[in-house]
Amino acid sequence: MYSESELQAALEGSRAWNEILSPQEKAAQEFMKIEGVGERTAMVLATTTSLGGTQHRDRDSLAKWAAEDGGAMLKVSSLPPSLFPVLCLLTRFSFLFTTKRFLLTSEEMPENVLLWPAWPARFVPRILSHLGCEN
DSSP states (O other), X not given: OOOHHHHHHHHHTSOOOOSSOOHHHHHHHHHTTSTTOOHHHHHHHHHOOTTTSXXXXXXXXXXXXXXXXXXXXXXXXXXXXXXXXXXXXXXXHHHHHHHHHHHHHOTTSOHHHHHOTHIIIIIHHHHHHHTTOOO
């Protein structure tokens, strides 16, 4: 039932890593490169559909979601072209607000992370900065 490496890792109290990773595991490894993002938080970021309605495989996917979401708003907007910069700013603020709210309050996030005092003060701003958001 277990591979030899999995059994050895279990006996040592560590974790075994499969050489063949699922898309979610690959995404989680990508998100773990962000300072302050641990394994559980990375898996949440990799598997959530709360940010844009689809799972994101990496930071670039989140940034692309924000850009496409803003582009879609510009296409359907009946605003004069002179107001497009304002709409872009509002779209960016919406992305920042949605992502920040998710990181600070989502039930998907590990409870110990949400209760950690350094999370909202230091790590959420770093994550937002890493994702290309202005905080």
